Amino acid sequence: MSERVAGLTSRESDWAGLRTVVTGLGVSGFAAADALLERGAQVIVVDAGNGSQDQAERARILEILDADVRLGPEHTTALPEYAEGPVDLVVTSPGWRPDQPVLAAAASAGIPVWGEVELAWRMRPAAGAAPWLTVTGTNGKTTTVQMLASILRAAGLRTIAAGNVGTPILEAIMDPEPYDVIAVELSSFQLHWSESVSALASCVLNVAPDHLDWHGGQDAYAAAKARIYEHTQVACVYNHDDPATEAMVAEADVIEGCRAIGFTLGTPGLSMLGVVEDVLADRAFVEERKTSAAELATLRDLAGGDPAHAPAPHLVADALAAAALARAYGVPPAAVHQGLRAFRPDVHRITDVGEIGGVRFVNDSKATNPHAAQASLRAYEHIVWVAGGQLKGADVDELVAGAAGRLRGAVLLGQDRAQIAAALTRHAPEIPVVEVPTADTGDVTAVMDEAIEAALSLAEPGDVVLLAPAAASLDMFDNYGARGDAxxxxxxRRAGGEDR
Structure with a gap:
């Protein structure tokens, strides 16, 4: 890394004239290009897209600001050149793999490649910057960050959930009205391209195989997740029930004095948060933690005060992680309680959507990999499972074997439904399975209607029909939200509601 680029450590640094290339014209790429232009850098933006409406609008704005925007696949096969000299810095959008030709060429030439998270960290003000509380994990990141933001707001703090969820982190740190603290969700892609972030407190919720095609294997994926702990200042929060996360903390290079803080669904040990009967308890951030604990909330609080539905175990784990991060920042127990009680999950995360003939329907479309689906399936006793989509090379045998005792039946749809059906044959041969073929016309409405009818034919009163696909949605839908909506x-429609 050149001395000049290495010296870019705040927004007050000398960014003027810096020759940069931004890869990708999505939300994060646009935010990166905009921030660089604002600091006076030269910017070339490349994207393989030919200009969707959103892309075209972003391109027009950036061109007005004097960026050179190049759309089309022909612009992503080699590193662009500047007439004035070599490229100083490449800033990549998180979806771009390291072996993509532009990024591989930059690495080969010794040109630093940053993600937009690294750029955001280096564009914080030199003094008075909002500290970051960072969260990653295979599953539960968004829920935890949103819980954390709810707790911080309950404490009277100006905050925002940013990064891989909601607002791009660059927009958050460039906001003209500064935040007190920022809750930051980080994906493994973003962490791969980050090197100098120093969070006040950080957390890995869990680690299970995912995105192996992008990272090249499980070890590289886990190593990317572990980077979140590097340079942490106050607390590295780990999942006591997932030993891989504790090992990551042990190996991390942290700021002197940083503590390891565990969370568990069981009784908490010293320097841990956990559950005592129906109470979320803190034995980490209290003075007399050897002999006492602080009560933070109850399980009923996590259910919005509704005693009829106990919160799913993974929701409790997410709440404990969020509480640990907030307590590391100094938030009092009362604000943790208020924030968790006020929190409502994302509409596609364990959401009750209706009841037909005593059968409850739950939408967990956000369960886009086997690990997430496993957590969802553990939350209910008798289930008709609606699953399928793009497995991305993931193995579902362990998932199916572990859930077999809870399954009343399974309804499978999507590209890789046959793989799930085969696993059910191996590990739960007595479970009835209905496969719903994808319509050649792309009529996902008809497919989902058929899936609901099939699920009802398998269910008994008191059962839960659970959409927990264990797979990505892009074979049939624009995203997991569209799948959940369908x-x-x-x-x-089946219940005779407003959509009939």
């Missing part, structure tokens, strides 16, 4: 609307 499921919800199909349930309402």
């Amino acid at each position: 499921f919800t609307q199909a349930v309402r």
Whole structure:
């Protein structure tokens, strides 16, 4: 890394004239290009897209600001050149793999490649910057960060959930009205391209195989997740029930005095948060932690005060992690309680969407990999499982074997439904399975209607029909939200609701 680029450690640094290339014209790429232009850098933006409406609008704005925007696959096969000299810095969008030709060429030439998270960290003000509380994990990141933001707001702090969820982190740190503290969700892609972030407190919720095609294997994926602990200042929060996360903390290079803080669904040990009967308890951030604990919330609080539905175990784990991060920042127990009680999950994360003939329907479309689906399946006793989509090379045998005792039946749809069906044959041969073929016309409404009818034919009163696909959605839908919406609307049509 050149001395000049290494010296870019705040927004007050000398960014003027810096020759940069931004790869990708999505939300994060646009934010990166905009921030660089604002600091006076030269910017070339490349993207393989030919200009969707959103892309075209972003391109027009950046061109007005004097960026050179190059759309089309021909612009992503080699590193662009500047007439004035070599490229100083490449800033990449998180979806771009390290072996992509532009990024590989930059690495080969010794040109630093940053993600937008690294750029955001280096564009914080030199004095008075909001500290970051960072979260990663295979599953539960968004829920935990949103819980954390709810707790921070309950404490009277100006905050925002940013990064891989909601607002791009660059937009958050460039906001003209500074935040007190920022809750930051980080994906493994973002962490791969980050090197100098120093969070006040950081957390890995869990680690299970995912995105192996991008990272090249499980070890590289886990190593990317572990980077979140590097340079942490106050607390590295780990999942006591997932030993891999504790090992990551042990190996991390942290700021002197940083503590390891565990969370568990069991009784907490010293320097841990956990559950005592129905109470979320803190034995980490209290003065007399050897002999006492602080009560933070109850399980009923996590259910919005509704005693009829106990919170799913993974929701409790997410709440404990969020509480640990907030307590590391100094938030009092009362604000943790208020923030968790006020929190409502994402609409596609363990959301009740209706009941038909005593059968409850739950939308967990955000369960886009086997690990997430496993957590969802553990939350209910008798389940008709709606699953399928793009497995991305993931193995579902362990998932199916572990859930077999809870399954009343399974309804499978999507590209890799046959792989899930085969696993059910191996590990739960007595479970009835209905495969719903994807319509050649792309009529996902008809497919989901058929799936709901099939699920009802398998279910008994008191059962839960659970959409927990264990797979990505892009074979049939624009995203997991669209898949969840289709499921919800199909349930309402069948129930005779407003969508019939």
